[in-house]
Amino acid sequence: MTTTPLAPPDALPGADFYLYEDLLPEDERTVLLKARTFLRDEVKPLVNGYWDRGEFPMELIGKFRGSGLTALPYEGYGAHLPAASHLLNGMLAMEMSRVDASVATFFGVHDGLSFYSIHTGGDQEQRARWLPAMASMEKIGAFALTEPLGGSDVSGGMRTTAERQGGTWVLNGAKRWIGNATFADHVVVWARDVDDNQVKGFVVEQGTPGFVAVRIEGKTALRIVQNAEITLTDVRVPESNRLQNVNSFRDVAEILCFTRSGVAWQALGVMIGAYELALAYAKDRRQFGRPIAGFQMVQDLLVRSLGDITASWGMLVQLARLQDQGIFRDDHSALAKGFTTSRMRKVVASSREILGGNGILLDHDVARFFADAEALYSYEGTRQMQTLIVGKSITGQSAFV
Structure with a gap:
């Protein structure tokens, strides 16, 4: 069954080369486009100033409450809708990071790690006590x-x-x-x-x-x-x-397995954000009497970046399907996190290179993506740790010290 592509505001300029967004049903694409508009209009204008000062934009929390972006993976306890698909949740994390990785991380901690810990580790009374206020962001x-x-x-x-x-x-x-x-x-x-x-x-x-x-x-x-x-x-x-349904670190690991896939989607968003900026810059920047987008070596960097984006996106689409089918495993999450964050490093470096000296200026945004990528590369498990998780899975041999 085919769906009619919507005409989104601020559409991805070629980053969605294989039209992955069209895999969402129309109601979920509407949620995604609403989020894109909100992030573009309310969040993007603020981030560079707050990033430069090292401050959190507390003024946005009230706006987040009305955005419909909170508690989407969950049902009940104040969640707004029936639980959204893992594909939509992933693309929302991607969309946030496409604008700013810090905002995506704030959501990942509040709506992912903290909310999910109580949702899965708490008993019914604890979920009822804390989650409704978290879903509305009355409590962080x-x-x-x-x-x-x-x-x-x-x-x-x-x-x-x-x-x-x-x-x-x-x-x-x-x-x-x-x-x-x-x-x-x-x-x-x-x-x-x-x-x-x-x-x-x-x-x-x-x-x-x-x-x-x-x-x-x-x-x-x-x-x-x-x-x-x-x-x-x-x-x-x-x-x-005390979370009544947590009895060992195994329960913690299940929480990290759930949220680690979100980091992979965040890495994809950082790639897309940096690539979009580099592509727009290359079309506008003129050297030797022509846009640098017409130079072979610039096109090589852009196409390599697009390939990394497309490959990562395809991996994450299938990961979301495994989650929706209930056959998702920790090693699936580990491979995705390790692979996408490694590709992210390449894409942000290429994007910074395309901007030349302007690539280190916050005014052009790419510098922020370039710096933030290093945190995503390390947090919720380094590439080396993800490698050992997957390595044990495919060989049957543990290489952990």
């Missing part, structure tokens, strides 16, 4: 897993501890690189139970005594995202704030 969430001395090895080397004392848990330790944590209303904190040595999840409300979140300064990527270093000193959390 964060997710605290990474530690100052623990990144890829945090599953076995988590130093943050939780000790039960009657009906209360006492948390001690530190977390690092925690997005949204400076202003989030609550943070899902992962800690190792000193009793059974298993990882458990706790919802810590902002302002709880002993909980301190300090913004990390001096970042050169995702400068809009308010990453924090968190210290937990005898933080007392009631048993009712």
Whole structure:
């Protein structure tokens, strides 16, 4: 069955070379185009100034509430619609990153990591208590897993501890690189139970005594995202704030499997955003009496970038189908994250190269995409870690140390 392509505002100038958007049914394409218009009109004009200052545009949160973009993967508990397809959710993450990776990361932390942790790890009472306000963005969430001395090895080397004392848990330790944590209303904190040595999840409300979140300064990527270093000193959390359906790190890994595919879509959006800017620049910039878009070596960079975009997009379309069919695995997610972020690095470098000296100026946007790509390349699992996950899957041999 064929669908009639819509005429979107600010249509992708050739980035959707194989017409992947047309795979969405018309009602979902309408949601995507609404998001594209919102991001173009409300978000894009603000991002460079906030990125330069290293501040988060709090003024946008109220606008996000009315955008219809929150809680789309979910049903109930304040979600606006029946759960959207994984293909639409992926393309929405792509669309956000096409404008700004920091905004996409904010959504990925709040609507993905934090919301999904409570949605899957909490019991019915906990979901009813926290999720409606998160769906409407009346409350903002964060997710605290990474530690100052623990990144890829945090599953076995988590130093943050939780000790039960009657009906209360006492948390001690530190977390690092925690997005949204400076202003989030609550943070899902992962800690190792000193009793059974298993990882458990706790919802810590902002302002709880002993909980301190300090913004990390001096970042050169995702400068809009308010990453924090968190210290937990005898933080007392009631048993009712422990996620009741989380019993080990295996449950945490399932959450990361779900959100890691979102990072792959974000990487695609960064590629498209940088490619679009480079293509438009090449058509406009004149050297030796003609647009540089007519130079063979510029066309080579553009076509290589388009190939990386198209290949990544095709991989993610099939990934979304696997998710919708319920046969999606962690190694599927790992391959997509590792592949797309590697291709992203190439595309943003080529885009910066096409702009020449202007490629390092924030005014031309490509510099922001170039810098932000480095954060996406590393967070939620490095390429090397994704490689070992897939390598174990295809060989049956674990190469983890």
